[in-house]
Amino acid sequence: MSSATTAVVAGSDEDDIGTALESEGVAVSRLDGVISRPQLEEAGVVTADLYVLTDVGQATTIPIVCDLNDEVRTVVYANRTVPEFVKGQLDIAIDPQLMDASVVADELVD
Template identity: 85%
Template sequence: MSVHTTAVVAGPDEDGIAVALEDEGVDVSRIDGVISRPQLEEAGVVEADLYVLTDVGQATTIPIVCDLNEDVRTVVYARRTVPEFVKGQLDIAIDPQLMDATVVADELVD
């Protein structure tokens, strides 16, 4: 990863992954609501190191993100199971009930 890490956090963030990443020195862009390709591009996903999705209902964004940026690490940080169709393009899926956001952020940045 680059010396200065950037991330796009998409979806609601009740578990605080965006703040945890910022505490690790990551530049974080946020997207909420129904996510579109133009919103992803505007948020900087084309240059981002990490794409963190917190809403499994928006899993269709993962193939879009991978299409826009082949070097991005894709992460789902959500309580619900990831749909089969995105598992091949996903680097890691973590349940917030099993791993605290600060631990996840530390692991993602190291």
């Protein structure tokens, strides 16, 4: 990916994946709370390179994101297991206890 990489980080981001992505030169938009389609659009998910979900409780946003942007890479960076219904639309799921945010950000950008 180029230095113009963009990401939408959705959820509380307690493990600082958003900050780690920013330190890799990624332009990050953040969403928290109950996330709607209009909020996703406003945050720039239509043209984003990455959608990083840190709150599995908002997993229903993944099909919406995939509907809005065919090219986006979907990532879950959370301790909880991803629901079955989104696994087919998910590019990668990573447990923060297994891989540090800076390592994940580096891998996502390279």
